[in-house]
Amino acid sequence: MSSEKYIGLDVHQATISAAVTDSQGKVIMESILETKASTLLEFLAGLRGSLFVTFEEGTWAAWLYDLLKPHVTEVLVCNPRKIPLHKQGNKSDQIDARKLAERLRLHDLKPVYHGENGIRMLRELARSYLTVVKDLSRVMNRLKALYRSWAIPCAGRDVYYRRHRSEWLDKIQERECAVEPSDSISSWTCCSTYASKRGASCWSRVGSTPSRPNFGRFRRWGRFARLWRWR
Numbered sequence: 001m002s003s004e005k006y007i008g009l010d011v012h013q014a015t016i017s018a019a020v021t022d023s024q025g026k027v028i029m030e031s032i033l034e035t036k037a038s039t040l041l042e043f044l045a046g047l048r049g050s051l052f053v054t055f056e057e058g059t060w061a062a063w064l065y066d067l068l069k070p071h072v073t074e075v076l077v078c079n080p081r082k083i084p085l086h087k088q089g090n091k092s093d094q095i096d097a098r099k100l101a102e103r104l105r106l107h108d109l110k111p112v113y114h115g116e117n118g119i120r121m122l123r124e125l126a127r128s129y130l131t132v133v134k135d136l137s138r139v140m141n142r143l144k145a146l147y148r149s150w151a152i153p154c155a156g157r158d159v160y161y162r163r164h165r166s167e168w169l170d171k172i173q174e175r176e177c178a179v180e181p182s183d184s185i186s187s188w189t190c191c192s193t194y195a196s197k198r199g200a201s202c203w204s205r206v207g208s209t210p211s212r213p214n215f216g217r218f219r220r221w222g223r224f225a226r227l228w229r230w231r
Contacts, residue, residue, distance in 0.1 A: 003049030007072075008100030010093045011035065011060050017093035018043065021101045030094060035060070037067055044071050054104040056080040057112045065114045078103075082110035147171070 005028075010017040013035060020029040029047075033039050044051060051072040055064060061077050068075050083103065103109050140160060147154040152171050158164045 005047055005049050005051050006101045006105040007044075007047075007051060007053045008097040008102070008104060009053065009055040009064075010097040010100065011055050011058065011064065012093070013060075015093075016040070017097040019094065019097035019101045020047065021098075021105055023105070025102060025105055027098060027101075030098070032094075040064075040067065041071060044068070052076070052104055054078055054100050054109060056083070056100075061112075062114065076104060076109060077112045077114055078109040079112050 004023045006021045006023075008019045008021075016033045016035050018029075018031045018033055019027060021027050031043065033043055052074045053068055053072050054076045055061065055078070057077050057079060065075055065077055078100070083100070100109075143159060144154050147159065147168070150172060154168075159168050
C-alpha cells in the first residue's frame with residue numbers, strides 16, 4: 001500500500017484549513033490550524049509517509065513555502081486563477097482544501113515558481129526598488145507641471161539638479177508659491193537616495209544568487225534611475 005499523502009491547505013490570516021488524502025483519494029484527515037509556524041510543523045510531524053503539500057499563491061505563499069519545504073517531499077504553490085474551485089459546488093474553506101488535495105493527487109494544478117530562499121529576498125528588494133523609482137517619476141512630472149502652471153519653460157533636466165535649485169526657485173515671483181516646488185525637490189532627493197541604496201542591494205544580491213531570474217524590467221528601470229540621478 002502506498003504511503004503517499006496529499007495535503008491541501010486553504011490559507012487565511014488567522015487559520016488554515018487542511019485536508020489530507022491518501023493515494024486512493026480517500027480523505028483521511030481534516031483540520032483547522034492556527035496560521036503559525038509551530039502549529040503547522042507539529043501537524044506535519046504527526047503524519048507518516050511521503051508528504052505532498054499544495055496551497056494557492058497569495059500573501060502568505062512565500063513564507064509558507066520556505067517553512068514547509070525542508071519538512072515534506074514536495075511543496076507546490078498553485079495558481080488560483082487556474083483552479084475553478086469557486087465555480088463548482090458548495091463553497092467553504094474545508095471544501096476548498098479538500099479539492100486542492102484531490103487535484104494535487106491527480107496532478108491537475110498549475111505551479112507557480114518560488115525557487116530558493118534567496119530569490120524571495122531578491123524579489124522583495126526589486127519590488128521596493130521599482131516602487132521607489134515609480135515615485136521618482138511621479139515627483140519629476142509633478143515638479144515640471146508646477147513650473148508649467150506658471151508659464152515657465154522647463155525642458156531638459158536642469159530643473160531637478162541641486163546646483164540649479166536656487167535659480168529655478170527664483171523664477172517664481174510669488175515667494176509663498178515657491179514652497180511647493182521646494183517640497184517636491186526635497187521628496188525627489190529622499191526618493192533618489194533610497195533608490196540608489198536599493199539598487200545597489202539588488203545588484204549585489206543578483207550577483208550572489210545561484211540561479212538568476214530574468215529581471216529585464218528591473219534593469220530597464222535601473223537605467224532610467226541612473227539617467228535621472230540627482231546631481
